[in-house]
Amino acid sequence: MAKDPVAYKVSLVNGDDLSVLKTILRLHSNHEMVQRGLVQRLLTLSPNLLNISLEKLYQLHLIRKTNVRGRESFRITFTGMDVLSIKELSMRGVIKSIGEVIGVGKESIVYLGENFNGEKIAIKLYTIKRTSFRNFRKTREIEKKIDWIAMSIQSAKTEYRNLECVSRKGGKVPKPYGHYLNAVVMEYFNGKELQRVFTNKPSEIFDEIIATVNIAYNECNVIHSDLSPYNVLVNGEDIRVIDWSNSSHDRLKLEKDIGNIITYFNKKYNFSKSVTEILDLVRG
Numbered sequence: 001m002a003k004d005p006v007a008y009k010v011s012l013v014n015g016d017d018l019s020v021l022k023t024i025l026r027l028h029s030n031h032e033m034v035q036r037g038l039v040q041r042l043l044t045l046s047p048n049l050l051n052i053s054l055e056k057l058y059q060l061h062l063i064r065k066t067n068v069r070g071r072e073s074f075r076i077t078f079t080g081m082d083v084l085s086i087k088e089l090s091m092r093g094v095i096k097s098i099g100e101v102i103g104v105g106k107e108s109i110v111y112l113g114e115n116f117n118g119e120k121i122a123i124k125l126y127t128i129k130r131t132s133f134r135n136f137r138k139t140r141e142i143e144k145k146i147d148w149i150a151m152s153i154q155s156a157k158t159e160y161r162n163l164e165c166v167s168r169k170g171g172k173v174p175k176p177y178g179h180y181l182n183a184v185v186m187e188y189f190n191g192k193e194l195q196r197v198f199t200n201k202p203s204e205i206f207d208e209i210i211a212t213v214n215i216a217y218n219e220c221n222v223i224h225s226d227l228s229p230y231n232v233l234v235n236g237e238d239i240r241v242i243d244w245s246n247s248s249h250d251r252l253k254l255e256k257d258i259g260n261i262i263t264y265f266n267k268k269y270n271f272s273k274s275v276t277e278i279l280d281l282v283r284g
């Protein structure tokens with residue numbers, strides 16, 4: 001089987017390459033493009049070794065380069081950030097290996113992996129790009145100012161924080177194992193999206209979803225905000241509500257989340273629940 005490009009690239013980078021990538025990323029907080037001199041100043045690497053590393057990172061498409069006012073400047077790519085995240089989480093003992101792609105979403109790619117306890121894990125790598133926002137009508141000027149890298153890192157952080165709380169309070173979400181930059185590592189759940197199954201236990205599944213929404217809202221102060229039959233994984237009666245990066249505190253979103261679930265169950269399983277009934281139940 002052909003090696004997955006990300007796993008393959010992870011295996012090729014060494015300690016120097018990692019330091020260079022980290023330094024470029026750190027400098028992006030103040031610089032859209034990072035000049036070679038800036039990187040050199042922050043590292044103890046010789047100019048020669050820095051050149052070798054930059055060239056290698058460029059060949060692997062982990063950075064891109066352009067000339068800014070005659071000076072060679074660099075920018076980390078999303079693949080560069082993926083490699084950095086996976087390598088760091090491996091060194092921290094969260095990821096042992098990374099395998100096939102198991103999900104491609106609007107703003108992420110999810111890989112199957114394994115941890116050092118021999119458990120299967122899901123590795124979600126956020127890649128929020130301009131195209132994820134195709135529906136937004138933005139001028140080129142505004143678009144240029146959006147920091148897609150920072151947004152991807154923020155999404156991973158938000159998802160991890162939400163999974164951590166809801167899981168600790170007993171909600172049916174994947175157990176989180178760790179996060180770094182744009183990556184979230186969590187329990188792998190062997191299930192299918194609710195949208196794609198026909199279950200003979202609809203009441204049990206419905207109750208589990210609402211119980212999780214309830215825990216998130218009342219014990220973690222979190223509203224999922226993108227709840228739909230696509231973001232619920234089902235295996236028999238067991239479920240996991242996934243995809244927690246778009247959460248908010250907006251009470252209208254709670255109504256929308258519950259509305260999406262109720263509409264789906266009413267239609268597919270002939271339920272006759274009302275949004276107000278469930279909303280009152282959750283809000284107390």
Ligand SMILES: Nc1ncnc2c1ncn2[C@@H]1O[C@H](COP(=O)(O)OP(=O)(O)O)[C@@H](O)[C@H]1O
Binds near residue numbers: 103233
């Ligand atoms: N913990 C997990 N276990 C198993 N599969 C998962 C897990 N998390 C995500 N997936 C798979 O990846 C897909 C995309 O994940 P999701 O979190 O919904 O990302 P997106 O925000 O891109 O929609 C899911 O529909 C599911 O098939």
Ligand SMILES: [Mg+2]
Binds near residue numbers: 230231243
């Ligand atoms: Mg999703």
